[in-house]
Structure formats: C-alpha cells, structure tokens
Amino acid sequence: MYTTEMDKKAADAGLAQNDAEDPAKVARFEERVAADEFIEPNDWMPEAYRKTLVRQISQHAHSEIVGMLPEGNWLTRAPSLARKAILLAKIQDEAGHGLYLYCAAETLGTSRQEMIEALHSGKAKYSTIFNYPTLTWADIGAIGWLVDGAAIMNQVPLQRTSYGPYARAMVRICKEESFHQRQGFDLLLQLVNGTPEQKAMAQDALGRWWWPSLMMFGPPDDQSPNTARSMRWRIKRETNDELRQRFVDATVPQAELLGLKVPDPDLTWNEERGHYDFGEIDWAEFYAVVRGDGPLAKERLKARRDAWDQGAWVREAADAYEAKQAQRSLAA
Amino acid sequence: MADPLFEYLQRLGDDSLILAQRLCEWCGRAPSVEVDLSIANMGLDLLGQAQLFLAYAGEIEGKGRDEDALAYHRDAAEFRNCLLVEQPNGDFAQTMARQFLFSLHRELLLEALTASSDTRIAEIAAKAVKEVRYHVELSSDWVIRLGDGTDESHRRMEEGLDWFWRFVDEMFELDALETELASSGIAADRRALRGEFDRRMTEVVERATLEVKPSQWPLSGGRRGRHGEELSRMLAEMQVLARAYPDARW
Ligand SMILES: [Fe+2]
Ligand SMILES: [Fe+2]
Ligand SMILES: [Fe+2]
Numbered sequence: 001m002y003t004t005e006m007d008k009k010a011a012d013a014g015l016a017q018n019d020a021e022d023p024a025k026v027a028r029f030e031e032r033v034a035a036d037e038f039i040e041p042n043d044w045m046p047e048a049y050r051k052t053l054v055r056q057i058s059q060h061a062h063s064e065i066v067g068m069l070p071e072g073n074w075l076t077r078a079p080s081l082a083r084k085a086i087l088l089a090k091i092q093d094e095a096g097h098g099l100y101l102y103c104a105a106e107t108l109g110t111s112r113q114e115m116i117e118a119l120h121s122g123k124a125k126y127s128t129i130f131n132y133p134t135l136t137w138a139d140i141g142a143i144g145w146l147v148d149g150a151a152i153m154n155q156v157p158l159q160r161t162s163y164g165p166y167a168r169a170m171v172r173i174c175k176e177e178s179f180h181q182r183q184g185f186d187l188l189l190q191l192v193n194g195t196p197e198q199k200a201m202a203q204d205a206l207g208r209w210w211w212p213s214l215m216m217f218g219p220p221d222d223q224s225p226n227t228a229r230s231m232r233w234r235i236k237r238e239t240n241d242e243l244r245q246r247f248v249d250a251t252v253p254q255a256e257l258l259g260l261k262v263p264d265p266d267l268t269w270n271e272e273r274g275h276y277d278f279g280e281i282d283w284a285e286f287y288a289v290v291r292g293d294g295p296l297a298k299e300r301l302k303a304r305r306d307a308w309d310q311g312a313w314v315r316e317a318a319d320a321y322e323a324k325q326a327q328r329s330l331a332a
Numbered sequence: 333m334a335d336p337l338f339e340y341l342q343r344l345g346d347d348s349l350i351l352a353q354r355l356c357e358w359c360g361r362a363p364s365v366e367v368d369l370s371i372a373n374m375g376l377d378l379l380g381q382a383q384l385f386l387a388y389a390g391e392i393e394g395k396g397r398d399e400d401a402l403a404y405h406r407d408a409a410e411f412r413n414c415l416l417v418e419q420p421n422g423d424f425a426q427t428m429a430r431q432f433l434f435s436l437h438r439e440l441l442l443e444a445l446t447a448s449s450d451t452r453i454a455e456i457a458a459k460a461v462k463e464v465r466y467h468v469e470l471s472s473d474w475v476i477r478l479g480d481g482t483d484e485s486h487r488r489m490e491e492g493l494d495w496f497w498r499f500v501d502e503m504f505e506l507d508a509l510e511t512e513l514a515s516s517g518i519a520a521d522r523r524a525l526r527g528e529f530d531r532r533m534t535e536v537v538e539r540a541t542l543e544v545k546p547s548q549w550p551l552s553g554g555r556r557g558r559h560g561e562e563l564s565r566m567l568a569e570m571q572v573l574a575r576a577y578p579d580a581r582w
Contacts, residue, residue: 068360077572080400081386081400084379085379092376095368098365099369194580306361311424315364316485317478320481321476321478
C-alpha cells in the first residue's frame with residue numbers, strides 16, 4: 001500500500017547490472033535476510049535493495065503527507081468539537097508518520113529534499129486513494145475505517161520487514177493506526193444510528209470508497225513481477241492479493257455490523273475457501289489513477305507544491321537564522 | 333442581562349475556539365511537516381480549552397446548552413472572542429505574530445486565573461497555562477527567527493506584527509462585567525497584566541530586531557459581539573453541518 005509499484009519495472013531494469021555485485025557480499029546479505037536479521041543503515045546491501053526501499057518508504061511517507069489533504073478538507077467543518085479534536089489529532093498523527101518515514105528513508109542516503117522534489121515533479125508516487133474526493137462528513141469515517149484499516153493490514157507485517165529503521169517506524173505507526181480505524185468506524189456507527197440523511201451519507205461513502213480501498217493493495221499478483229524478490233528480501237511479507245483478501249474478510253462483517261451494503265454484487269462467502277469471493281476490480285481505473293489521472297490528482301499535487309513553495313521563505317529564514325546563531329556563538 | 337459568569341466563560345472559551353478554528357485552516361499547508369505538527373498541536377490544546385470553558389458556560393447558563401450548542405448554534409454577534417483571534421491567517425509570519433500576541437496575553441491571564449475563587453476556572457486555568465506557556469515559546473521563537481532571518485522574512489514579520497498592534501489593547505480591557513467578577517476574585521484584573529505583557533513582548537520583538545508600534549486607534553468590541561467582517565464567514569464554514577442537520581448527533 002502507498003506503494004503502487006508502477007514505476008518498478010523501469011527502475012529495476014536499470015539496476016540489473018548492479019546485481020553483479022561482490023557475490024560473497026550478496027550471499028551474506030541474502031543469508032542474513034533469510035534468517036530474519038535486521039539490516040541496519042551501515043550494513044552492506046545490494047543497490048537494488050536500497051533503491052527499492054527508498055522508493056517504497058518515500059512513497060509511504062508521501063502518502064501520509066498527501067493523505068492529510070482529503071481529511072483536512074473537513075477539519076474546519078467537523079460537526080462537533082469532540083469530532084474536530086479527534087480528526088485534528090488523527091491528521092497530526094499522519095504528519096508524524098510522514099516524518100518517521102522520511103527519516104527512515106534518509107538513513108538510506110536520500111535526503112528529504114530530494115524525496116519531496118521527486119513527489120512534486122510527479123516522479124515519486126503516493127497512494128492512489130488520496131486522489132479521491134471527500135464529499136461529505138461520512139467520508140471522514142470511511143477513510144478511517146477503510147483506508148486506515150487497509151493500511152493496518154499492510155503495515156502490521158511490515159513491522160517485521162528486513163530493514164531495521166523501516167520496521168521500527170512501522171511499530172510506532174501501527175500503534176496509532178488502530179486508533180484511526182476505530183475513530184472512523186465509530187464515526188460511521190454514529191451516522192447509521194442517526195437520522196435517515198446521516199445513514200444515507202454513510203452508505204454513499206461506503207459506495208464510493210470501497211473499490212478504491214481494495215485498489216490500495218496494488219496490482220494483482222500476476223501483474224506484480226517484483227513480488228517474489230521483494231518477498232525474498234523481506235521488504236514485503238505478503239502478496240498484494242493475500243493482503244487484499246484478508247482486508248475483505250475482516251471488513252465485510254464490519255459493514256454488516258454497520259448495516260451498510262458493500263457495493264459488490266459478486267460478494268459472497270465461499271465456504272470451501274473460507275474466504276469471501278469478490279468481484280473484479282476495475283484495473284483500468286486503478287492504472288489511470290496511478291498515472292495521475294485520478295479525480296483530484298492534479299489538485300492534491302498542486303496543494304502540496306503550493307504549500308512547499310509558499311513556505312520556501314520560511315525555511316530559508318530558519319536556515320539563515322540558524323547560521324547567524326552559529327556565527328554568533330563562534331564569535332562569543 | 334445574562335449571568336456575568338456565563339458571559340465571562342464564553343469570552344474565555346470563544347478566544348480558544350476561534351483561534352483553534354483559524355489554526356485548523358493551516359492543516360496540510362504549513363511550510364514543513366514539523367510546522368504542520370506544531371500548529372496542529374496548538375490547535376488541539378486550544379480546542380480542549382474551548383471545550384472545557386464552553387461546557388462550564390453551558391452549565392452556568394442552565395438552559396441545557398452544551399459546548400457544541402454554544403459553538404455551533406450561536407451567530408457571530410453572540411460570540412465573545414476578542415478581535416485578534418478572528419483575524420485571517422495571512423502568511424505564516426502573520427499567523428505567528430497573532431499567535432505570539434495572543435498566547436503571551438493568555439499565559440498571563442491563565443496564570444492569574446489559577447488563583448480564581450471559582451475552583452472550576454482555577455482548575456481549567458492550571459491545566460491550560462502549561463499548554464499556553466509552550467505556545468508562547470514556540471511563537472516567540474518564530475517571531476525572533478523570522479525577524480532576524482532573511483530580509484524577506486524580516487519584512488514579513490514586521491508586516492505581520494504591524495497588522496495586529498491595533499488589536500492588542502482589547503485583550504487588556506476590563507469592562508464593568510469583568511470589574512465586578514474581578515472584585516469577587518472570580519475573574520482576573522486584565523489591566524494588571526499589561527506591564528508584564530509589554531515587558532516580555534518588547535523583549536521578544538527587540539530580539540527579533542523589530543519595533544513595537546502601539547496603535548493610535550485601538551479597536552475593540554469583540555466582547556460585546558461587535559466583530560469584524562471575517563467572523564461570520566468563518567462561522568458559516570465551521571457551523572455548516574451542524575446547522576444543516578439540526579436534529580442530528582455526530
Ligand atoms: Fe498513517
Ligand atoms: Fe500509513
Ligand atoms: Fe492513519
């Protein structure tokens with residue numbers, strides 16, 4: 001999640017030659033990873049491992065930051081003070097997640113500046129889900145319940161990912177994600193027990209967020225060529241389809257509890273498999289959103305660029321002040 | 333005339349609420365992730381303070397209104413916040429100038445209120461003063477950093493402060509209502525806080541290599557519900573859902 005894997009093929013092709021690294025070092029690395037040892041910043045690692053990680057972690061970081069926008073869209077209109085405070089605290093957590101993740105990625109030798117420039121130039125990706133609009137207050141519930149719910153599915157296994165700083169960031173993040181999911185579910189529970197308009201709002205939100213949430217797990221396994229290597233390197237611990245299935249299995253009963261209808265006519269419990277069968281995802285839409293053709297893709301990126309550009313003078317001033325202070329303490 | 337304590341608690345609560353709402357407008361748009369975090373942090377503190385003061389206000393009024401009824405179902409003219417906090421964010425320098433002037437006054441006020449004869453007020457103040465002390469620190473740091481940063485940030489910080497001098501006096505006004513409450517030890521004498529405010533404010537502004545320029549024509553009226561043009565627009569946004577579905581609970 002948060003990693004769309006679209007640009008993987010191109011990037012990895014260029015890395016193939018680097019795989020001809022010192023075979024002894026590679027073997028030692030593979031051995032350590034296979035033994036579930038953590039790889040730390042100063043340890044030797046194959047270039048492809050480093051690049052894949054930087055891409056994955058920075059995409060995750062960007063997703064946390066861009067993800068503040070759709071929720072922030074309702075912050076000023078939150079209908080009670082308690083809800084406003086919960087939402088603000090939640091968005092603040094996401095900013096914190098972005099920060100932990102940028103720091104984790106920086107340990108791999110890429111600066112935050114470079115990562116942010118890659119985001120703003122459209123080179124780096126973020127989760128497709130945040131390019132969908134939040135149209136009603138119920139969307140805030142749907143995001144917490146489904147989007148953070150999907151995030152948990154994906155991130156819990158990443159607490160055991162092979163790169164130490166990433167795994168440790170995930171431990172901190174996962175602690176907060178369950179609060180995010182609960183507040184979303186609780187918000188919707190209040191709506192479905194409320195007025196007919198509120199209940200309709202909740203149903204409408206599920207109708208719009210269900211499929212994009214399933215897309216968060218990325219392309220199907222047979223179109224995800226690097227899964228095998230990422231699994232071997234413990235950058236990924238379960239496949240996209242496995243995680244997606246687990247999400248559906250966990251979420252459908254919660255929808256029933258809310259009395260809401262999942263917008264999938266093919267959704268049925270499969271006794272034999274012990275899982276829900278569900279309908280085909282609209283992969284054409286998924287790839288379009290990944291390409292940047294999502295409903296609010298341009299607006300999200302513009303909002304991030306504007307914030308960054310409009311804040312440039314502040315960051316410059318902070319640097320200038322720090323430099324002056326350093327000089328002063330030297331002179332003193 | 334409404335209960336003076338009810339009036340006073342609305343003043344205390346509305347100052348926090350309206351400033352929190354302004355800070356919420358920054359969400360996801362700050363100059364860095366760290367700044368976004370710190371603005372959210374202050375917003376959360378202020379929201380919490382607003383909830384406590386307004387909940388108490390509702391109890392004192394005794395008409396069954398809770399903090400949400402007060403926040404979402406009063407019109408602009410019923411709000412009792414000072415004019416400073418309702419002013420639009422402007423750029424980051426302006427937001428920090430507003431935050432600094434408000435927080436410094438608020439820290440002194442809350443400190444005094446920890447000795448209020450009303451134990452509920454004293455308790456809320458004791459909790460809130462710790463939070464606001466940190467807001468003073470954070471916003472002072474930005475006033476200094478921007479004032480003494482680059483030419484551009486110096487100019488912007490100067491403009492930011494200059495925008496707000498006219499709203500400072502109102503925060504230290506003691507009208508008949510507060511005079512009476514202060515005489516019974518419930519409210520704090522705002523005028524008594526001015527000397528310390530000026531001393532500390534001047535110190536920060538001078539460290540920022542800027543000048544204090546007191547207003548020749550101070551503005552006031554917020555405590556009586558006479559607000560500027562921006563408040564009703566801000567409330568229209570804040571209250572839209574609660575007003576559109578008056579029977580709903582959220
Ligand atoms: Fe997060
Ligand atoms: Fe996340
Ligand atoms: Fe989250």
